Amino acid sequence: MNTFEIKYCPCTLAEGFDTYSPAGLRLLFDRKRISHLLDFDAPGKDKEIAERLRQNSKTISISGAQFKQSLVIEKGKLRLTEPGESGKYILKPIPLRPPFDNENELPANEHLTMQIARQVYGIQTAECALVFFTNGEPAYITRRFDYAPNGSKIAQEDFASLTGRTKVNDGENYRHSGSYEDVAKCMKMYVPAYAVEIEKLFERIIFNYLFCNGDAHLKNFSLRQTPSGDYILSPAYDLLNTLLHIPGDSFFALTDGLFANDYYTESFQVLGFYAYDDFYEFGVKTGMLEKRIKLILNKYRTKNEFTLKLITTSFLSPEAKEFYIHHYLDRLSMLNNSFMKRI
Numbered sequence: 001m002n003t004f005e006i007k008y009c010p011c012t013l014a015e016g017f018d019t020y021s022p023a024g025l026r027l028l029f030d031r032k033r034i035s036h037l038l039d040f041d042a043p044g045k046d047k048e049i050a051e052r053l054r055q056n057s058k059t060i061s062i063s064g065a066q067f068k069q070s071l072v073i074e075k076g077k078l079r080l081t082e083p084g085e086s087g088k089y090i091l092k093p094i095p096l097r098p099p100f101d102n103e104n105e106l107p108a109n110e111h112l113t114m115q116i117a118r119q120v121y122g123i124q125t126a127e128c129a130l131v132f133f134t135n136g137e138p139a140y141i142t143r144r145f146d147y148a149p150n151g152s153k154i155a156q157e158d159f160a161s162l163t164g165r166t167k168v169n170d171g172e173n174y175r176h177s178g179s180y181e182d183v184a185k186c187m188k189m190y191v192p193a194y195a196v197e198i199e200k201l202f203e204r205i206i207f208n209y210l211f212c213n214g215d216a217h218l219k220n221f222s223l224r225q226t227p228s229g230d231y232i233l234s235p236a237y238d239l240l241n242t243l244l245h246i247p248g249d250s251f252f253a254l255t256d257g258l259f260a261n262d263y264y265t266e267s268f269q270v271l272g273f274y275a276y277d278d279f280y281e282f283g284v285k286t287g288m289l290e291k292r293i294k295l296i297l298n299k300y301r302t303k304n305e306f307t308l309k310l311i312t313t314s315f316l317s318p319e320a321k322e323f324y325i326h327h328y329l330d331r332l333s334m335l336n337n338s339f340m341k342r343i
Contacts, residue, residue, distance in 0.1 A: 010036050011129035013115055013313045020129065028127045028143055033076055040080070042133040043067070043093050068092055071141070078131065078141070088147055091131070092140040100245040107140040108315035110240040112324070113211055114142075115314075117239055120307050121299070123203060126237045130315055138315060145235050146224065155225035156234060160218040162186050175217040179256035180205050183221060184286040190223060192230050198286055199296065200233050205258070206279055206300045207239075210331045214242040214249035243327055244320060258282050267339035275337035276301065301335045301343075 009017040011024025019036050020028070028034075070087030071078045081087040092110070095103050111130050117123040128142040146154045160166070163186050165174045184198060191197045201221070208216040220238045223231040242249045251257065251274055258278055259265075267277035276297060283293035311324050336343070 006036075008313045008315075010111075010131070010315070011127075012119075013112075013310055015313060024129060028129050028141075029073065032073060034073060035077060036129070036131055038131055038133050038139075039077055040133065041135055042137040042139070043096055067095055088144050090142050090144060092142075093133075094137060094139070101247065102244050102320065105244055105316055105320045106240070107138045109244055109320070109324075110140050110238070112310060112314040112316060113213070113239040113241055114236075116211065116307055116310055117207055117236055119310065120304055121203065121207060123207060124200075124235045125239070126235050142237065145237075156222050157224075158219045158222040159183050159186060162190065162223065163218065165218060173255070175219045176253055176255055178218065179254050179260045180252070180258050181260040181282065181285060182254075182256075183218070185260075187223070187233075188287075190231050191233075193232065195287075197233050198288060199292060202279075202283055202286070202288065202293075203296055203300075204236055205282070206297070206335075208253075209251060209274060209279075210300055210328065210335060211239070212241045212243040212249070212327050212331060213239055213253075214246065214251065215240070215253050217253040220253070241324055241327065244323055259285070265339075267337070270339055271337060273334050273337075275334055275339065276343055277338055277340045279335075280342055297335075301332065303329070303332060 006018045008015055009019075009021035009024045011020050011028055014021050014023065017024075020034065022031075025031050025033065069091040070081040070085075071089040071091050072081050072085065072087045073079075073089075078089065078091075092107065094106060107130055111128055114125050114128050118125045126142045126145050128140065130138050131141045132138055146156050148154055160175050163178060163182060165177055167174050170177050180201075184201060187197060187201065188194050204216070204221075207213075215238065222234040224234040225231055256262070257264075258274065259282070265278050265281050267275050279297055280293055283296075284290070307328065308325060311321055311328070314321065314324075316324060
């Protein structure tokens with residue numbers, strides 16, 4: 001990609017910017033004037049840089065199969081951390097040897113999906129943007145939310161750990177085991193403000209379904225400690241449309257789907273896909289108020305023009321934009337089915 005042709009903020013996707021907008025700089029860099037251009041090349045283009053990136057990625061404690069590097073800000077630029085140095089930003093380049101399709105679209109896909117979650121639906125997310133290597137290749141950058149403003153580490157635990165699932169006990173696929181109902185039950189044990197936080201989880205599950213994220217596994221949900229010592233849901237992270245990279249990907253990342261104990265609604269058994277009744281029943285099973293369930297579902301089952309605008313202004317290729325819109329509208333149609341005539 002030619003970075004000189006940028007017409008939208010690589011952070012907020014606001015029109016009329018050839019670099020980060022003031023709003024983007026505020027959100028991601030505390031108003032520091034940071035360039036959207038990196039001083040080094042993409043991995044694989046330079047052997048020395050590629051080796052530094054590989055070594056750098058070993059210092060990150062965040063789980064996930066995608067190749068990641070740690071960054072710090074120095075003199076208005078983003079650079080790779082040195083050994084023993086702690087970075088507050090994570091860089092995800094285009095994977096070198098990915099086991100999936102359309103790898104060049106991955107940074108723009110994740111960035112767009114995160115922006116839709118935050119800007120359209122008000123979901124609290126990790127701040128993120130796109131940056132560009134010297135050859136113009138894009139990468140995804142996100143700011144770590146597990147550090148307090150004073151630099152101290154914030155206690156955080158993902159739901160694989162919270163539910164006691166490990167590779168030893170549950171096999172290689174442990175992070176995909178269980179159901180979202182299991183996640184909700186676990187939250188009830190650890191979260192004092194459960195009535196508030198379950199609604200946030202509910203929204204994220206609907207969002208992931210609507211935007212075809214089949215990788216929202218147990219390690220992509222976590223709790224973090226507040227200054228008062230309570231636990232709440234961490235900001236959303238690792239949101240993307242996985243169908244763009246894995247054709248025929250499953251509806252949900254967890255093997256049991258929405259419900260525990262091999263339960264399926266009558267609607268799912270008839271229709272063969274998750275629809276309004278499934279999410280409604282999930283809300284009831286997890287203790288949500290009926291009026292809140294309906295209010296949240298109505299928010300997501302309405303076609304959103306701002307969503308379409310963000311897709312159009314994103315850094316996806318024209319073909320990927322068309323794909324993204326098509327599958328968003330397809331899932332929207334699924335969500336608007338109600339076998340029990342609730343809508």
